[in-house]
Amino acid sequence: MRPPTRYRVILRNPHAHLFEVSCTVVDPDLKGQGFRLPTWIPGSYLIREFARHFVRVRAEARGTVVPIVKEAKDRWRAAPCAGPLCVIADVYAFDFSVRTAYLDALRGYFNGPSLFLCPDGRADAPCELELVAPDIAPYRNWRIATTMPRAEAAPWGFGTYRADNYDALIDHPVEMADFVSTSFEAGGARHDVTITGKVEVDLDRLSTDLAHICQWQADLFGNEPNSRAPFDRYLFQVAATGDGYGGLEHRTSTSLCCKRDELPAPGAPGLSADYRRFLGLASHEYFHAWNAKRIKPAAFVPYDLTQENYTRQLWAFEGITSYYDDLALVRSGVIDPKSYLELVAQNITTVLRGPGRKVQSLADSSFDAWIKFYRRDENSPNAVVSYYVKGALVALALDLTLRTARSSLDDLMRLLWKRYGETSIGVPENGIRDAAIELAGTHLNDFFARYVDGTEDAPLEALFAGFGVAYRLRPAEGQSDRGGKRGRNANGDEPPVAWLGASLAGGDEPVLPHVFSGGPAEQAGLAAGDSIVAMDGVRMSVPAIEKLVRRRRPGESVAVHAFRRDELITTELTLAPAPDDTCWLALADTIDEATRARRMAWLGREASGPQASATT
Numbered sequence: 001m002r003p004p005t006r007y008r009v010i011l012r013n014p015h016a017h018l019f020e021v022s023c024t025v026v027d028p029d030l031k032g033q034g035f036r037l038p039t040w041i042p043g044s045y046l047i048r049e050f051a052r053h054f055v056r057v058r059a060e061a062r063g064t065v066v067p068i069v070k071e072a073k074d075r076w077r078a079a080p081c082a083g084p085l086c087v088i089a090d091v092y093a094f095d096f097s098v099r100t101a102y103l104d105a106l107r108g109y110f111n112g113p114s115l116f117l118c119p120d121g122r123a124d125a126p127c128e129l130e131l132v133a134p135d136i137a138p139y140r141n142w143r144i145a146t147t148m149p150r151a152e153a154a155p156w157g158f159g160t161y162r163a164d165n166y167d168a169l170i171d172h173p174v175e176m177a178d179f180v181s182t183s184f185e186a187g188g189a190r191h192d193v194t195i196t197g198k199v200e201v202d203l204d205r206l207s208t209d210l211a212h213i214c215q216w217q218a219d220l221f222g223n224e225p226n227s228r229a230p231f232d233r234y235l236f237q238v239a240a241t242g243d244g245y246g247g248l249e250h251r252t253s254t255s256l257c258c259k260r261d262e263l264p265a266p267g268a269p270g271l272s273a274d275y276r277r278f279l280g281l282a283s284h285e286y287f288h289a290w291n292a293k294r295i296k297p298a299a300f301v302p303y304d305l306t307q308e309n310y311t312r313q314l315w316a317f318e319g320i321t322s323y324y325d326d327l328a329l330v331r332s333g334v335i336d337p338k339s340y341l342e343l344v345a346q347n348i349t350t351v352l353r354g355p356g357r358k359v360q361s362l363a364d365s366s367f368d369a370w371i372k373f374y375r376r377d378e379n380s381p382n383a384v385v386s387y388y389v390k391g392a393l394v395a396l397a398l399d400l401t402l403r404t405a406r407s408s409l410d411d412l413m414r415l416l417w418k419r420y421g422e423t424s425i426g427v428p429e430n431g432i433r434d435a436a437i438e439l440a441g442t443h444l445n446d447f448f449a450r451y452v453d454g455t456e457d458a459p460l461e462a463l464f465a466g467f468g469v470a471y472r473l474r475p476a477e478g479q480s481d482r483g484g485k486r487g488r489n490a491n492g493d494e495p496p497v498a499w500l501g502a503s504l505a506g507g508d509e510p511v512l513p514h515v516f517s518g519g520p521a522e523q524a525g526l527a528a529g530d531s532i533v534a535m536d537g538v539r540m541s542v543p544a545i546e547k548l549v550r551r552r553r554p555g556e557s558v559a560v561h562a563f564r565r566d567e568l569i570t571t572e573l574t575l576a577p578a579p580d581d582t583c584w585l586a587l588a589d590t591i592d593e594a595t596r597a598r599r600m601a602w603l604g605r606e607a608s609g610p611q612a613s614a615t616t
């Protein structure tokens, strides 16, 4: 066996946000040892150039300085020397997201790809990691949360950890802080939850709800009650702040960032929409332990962390996961079917409001994630479709389609798990379509051609009818209307609503973040980034614009004064009828027994169950 590569992370200067990270190779390459840093992190499809945060790099062997040169943006080479060779880097860490690294006197956190050099030719060597903190307050009270196996470190302690190889080393992010924690059993595995940040949280409630969701997911793939998860230990690493949202999946853990209001407060009644959002995020990342971390596209086996890894199937790894994240909440009994349908209707609304869905297919959105979905700009709503949100709707449509053919998406996931997850074989580019066709027949070729490779909307209205769900559309009632609710004008007896064709932001100094293709703002020559100064000669704020548009009827004109950069533009904007882009779903009461049975099999329970729905 190769000697282990030894890594050490020292909290060198938390106030300057600097880790000192070293990588030691016992028997370096005689021709000069090369080192490389990943340019991206699996699960987040953007070249992030982690090396840009390497502030200073030096090398030494046996107490002597060894020259080290940079060969490329992400590569270094040390001069030939006798080992052990140690490369030491000061790494700036001040990204609070789940994707990179962070250090101050309140918290330390890192993902391996942003800190750990991989010595050339040694990706398969075992790794040791030593975590070192100053023995002073506040670091003395910090604990370590990671699922990286402990070597000599005490439970939750600083000290040494180990990984089988480089790939494993960088898939166990490390949280270091004075966090609160709780644990629960599910799927035969111990699950820990750590929460960093100033929070008041009902940990018992959180554990109970997460345990239901996790066990349900293990049972889905295991196909029987009380199935085992494919790991012995799992960790939810949560960082809670005033504002934040995000998650990243790993093989036996996930890093989550949330608003502290999304965590359940002690004694809080019901299940708030905020808490439901947090549970959906946790459920999403947990589902990835099967779908993305173990069932993976062939393009990711192995990951090439030096460049983009292209696949047209991200819609399935993210979209199917996005479908099951909320579905797991209702199927496990944590939310009721009405609350679930509200979430689905909000997703439908999000997709319907993006003209980009008519331009880009899910397969193309997957392929171009690196330069489009992860690099959104003012034109993205017109040019890009989200493989998460539309992907979830196509997964839903596929589930309902398979169910009418006496199968289900559950069956498809179990087939993919047996074929690709348990075997660690990558899913070939058409592997998911082919598996679906095996289950339900070649008519599904048409489904994939239209909704995955093509840009058609999934036929949800027709599919829902077979499951006792009524699909309804109405115009938006303002910027904060995300859909999911019936709305004031559900019966259509109010006068038609007018529409500007642009989104608004900026409060008292309104700007247009997005101008939608073919809408009134675009036709009037307004552009994304324009600041609206006045309409019909009166100074405007965002609420004032909303009020003005509400009072007018479609077809009426408004004089608009706007600044583009520093130049004044004057134009006449003709309001259009607001599109029916806001969805709400209702359980149909008068349905036959066969429809009721299908609905029950899909949602896992009788749709008029006793659970309380989300409060808002």
Ligand code: ZN
Residues within 6 Å of the ligand: 284, 288, 317, 318, 321
């Ligand atoms: Zn995801």
